[in-house]
Amino acid sequence: xxxxxxxxxxxxxxxxxxAVIKCTYSDSASNYFPWYKQELGKRPQLIIDIRxxxxxxxxxxxxxxxxxxxxxxxxxxxxxxxxxxxxxFCAASSRRDDKIIFGKGTRLHILP
Amino acid sequence: NAGVTQTxxxxxxxxxxxxxxQCAQDMNHNYMYWYRQDPGxxxxxxxxxxxxxxxxKGEVPNGYNVSRSTTEDFPLRLELAxxxxxxxxxxxxxxxxxxQETQYFGPGTRLLVL
Numbered sequence: 034x035x036x037x038x039x040x041x042x043x044x045x046x047x048x049x050x051x052a053v054i055k056c057t058y059s060d061s062a063s064n065y066f067p068w069y070k071q072e073l074g075k076r077p078q079l080i081i082d083i084r085x086x087x088x089x090x091x092x093x094x095x096x097x098x099x100x101x102x103x104x105x106x107x108x109x110x111x112x113x114x115x116x117x118x119x120x121x122f123c124a125a126s127s128r129r130d131d132k133i134i135f136g137k138g139t140r141l142h143i144l145p
Numbered sequence: 146n147a148g149v150t151q152t153x154x155x156x157x158x159x160x161x162x163x164x165x166x167q168c169a170q171d172m173n174h175n176y177m178y179w180y181r182q183d184p185g186x187x188x189x190x191x192x193x194x195x196x197x198x199x200x201x202k203g204e205v206p207n208g209y210n211v212s213r214s215t216t217e218d219f220p221l222r223l224e225l226a227x228x229x230x231x232x233x234x235x236x237x238x239x240x241x242x243x244x245q246e247t248q249y250f251g252p253g254t255r256l257l258v259l
Contacts, residue, residue, distance in 0.1 A: 079248065132203060
């Protein structure tokens with residue numbers, strides 16, 4: 034089955050700098066890659082997603098890139114702000130079984 | 146739309162007790178999922194369903210059972226609760242047609258087994 038690895042587990046960046054979180058997946062049949070943000074005590078919420086027919090997608094300060102050959106995808110947050118502090122999860126879904134499997138998460142700290 | 150709703154919000158169980166976690170969605174989504182999230186950890190898929198009458202195991206199904214008699218409801222049953230089942234349980238739903246659509250999560254059920 035699908036296995037999703039996420040790095041780093043913790044990331045601290047200075048406010049205004051960029052943050053990058055990386056994920057790899059194992060199933061070459063995976064075709065949907067969402068990213069979620071989870072604030073303390075809250076439910077995960079989708080912030081951006083990408084399908085396997087595109088290599089990059091951007092939404093204001095957030096972008097996701099996908100390299101199908103290497104089976105990895107990344108989340109980029111530019112001009113980080115205090116409200117970006119949260120846990121971020123990547124996930125992958127394969128048409129083989131349509132499960133959505135999550136990485137272990139990255140705790141992002143934005144330093145003043 | 147209420148989205149995805151879960152009850153109860155919080156529950157304390159004694160070892161060996163049983164309970165059912167309720168989940169409902171009003172978005173006419175065909176896919177529904179149950180995840181557990183241990184403290185400081187990621188989301189592990191317990192069971193999922195592709196439609197009424199169809200369920201399948203996820204990554205950590207042992208100790209749980211599910212049913213999907215309607216499109217809207219997807220209850221999770223814990224039989225013989227164990228301390229290892231202490232966790233936050235999230236139900237989620239999505240629509241899968243030609244493409245996978247956004248997955249929406251419920252607010253979660255915090256379960257403590259003592």
